[in-house]
Amino acid sequence: MPPIGLFDSGIGGITVLREVRRLLPGEDLLYLADQAHCPYGPRPIDELRAIAATCAAWLIERGAKLIVVACNTASAAALGDLRQRFPETPFVGMVPPVKPAAAHTRSGVVGVLATPTTLEGNLLRDVIEHWANGVRVVPQACHGLVECIEEGALDSPTTVVLLQRYVAPLLDAGADTIVLGCTHYPLVLPQIRALVGDDVHLLDAAPAVAQRVVQVVQERGLAEVPAGMPGSVTYATTGDPQRLARLIERLDLPRGSVIPVTSL
Template sequence: MAHAPIDADAPVGVFDSGVGGLSVLRAVHALLPAERLLYVADSGHAPYGDKPVAFVQARAEHCLHVLRRAGCKAAVVACNTVTGLSIGALRALHPDWPIVAIEPAVKPAVAATHSGVVAVLATRNTVRSAGLARLIEQHGDGVRVLAQACPGWVECVEQGRLDGPQTEAMVADVVTPLVQAGADVLALGCTHYPFLRPVIERVAGPGVQVLDPAPAVARELQRRLQAAGALRRADGRTAALPLLTSGDPAAAAAVAQRLLGERLTVHAAPLP
């Protein structure tokens, strides 16, 4: 059966466990400035990285339901944990809806390494997910891939602590041993981590490349919308970037402004 045409003026929905997915929203907005965007931050239930699989999938299903109910023409899963644990199940629930999902940049990392050692920085759930294991099996042949959990990093970004001695020490505890083990490429496997990129690069040193998959997600979204004839025409106006959060709206607004450098319209959403 043919699918109904997609309304090009409808928004694109983006969701994450918290504000980390704003790194993906930033990339989408930069590539597709005419698109209306709606962001859902499930901060009241964050982080997902240490939660049971069934809990993560249930939260993801609910966030997608919120985006679909809001009339979004496509959804972006801006959470590596959700992708690694349940993207297949989520797409099966919405076979007629474009869902673009982020995943760690294992393939580009393997292509870029000179030392033969790359590291994936991620949450515990992503590190032990079938999704990451599949990526490593598909693309990691002949290269040593170190999958490394980064405890405390998500909470650090959620609180807006992007720099300073404590943040640098926390990053160094993870990154320094990986560099000492020979890793010359660090693939960011959590959408919160790009906001720590200046610290990560400073700790890792100039010989280490840091990869953020968010621009690739934006390009894939562009491709999917273009194929469906659903890219929105530019009208010369800057679209608002509304954010729904299950956490504290004032805290989300303050952190989002620090992360993006611009004020977002933030609304409380129960997301029960």
């Protein structure tokens, strides 16, 4: 059965896979963790587009019927380019959930935690222009946070210091709603919650993206799932498969087979 493909620079996009798995438990899922190039955030746009195209081509060669760009940075840099390069393949990308954040805020201030490329990209700018009228959006680039999460160091002193550094300006600005603008960041949601308290609303785009995947599958007639049959989950990594498997288990992410990728 043709799988739904997903890719990210590392484990972050598995937070999206988790939601897709919840809504479409019968679909086969093929996830590419491009850990050899992690993090994507500091890389130039042209390099990100080339990397994203290579990841998408790898998934398409393995039969992916739909591809989720499960990375805000890659979506911001390359989603439009991917749709032009591979017009026969539907793509679903990540957009920081500024629209629901703007609708939810009571203070009129929304914070966005993201990588520099996501904050500078057209996708976020367009969403702010269309949906954040009358709302102040405070961007916060989170240098180094993805690397800590990739190491599984969710509670390390370094991670806590970084989170304190990045969350404080948003709270000081009066934000009562904070957007998690990177698929890695939900993995430190408890740590962020401990810093911001219960009165600040935290928004993760993964559930909405998974809903969009369901919609595309239905609209395009891509569902090929026998009733009651569970789908498989396969992880592929350009890094160390054993390390990825340990991280998946440690972070209680959906289990699946893990294979190496040597030809990307």
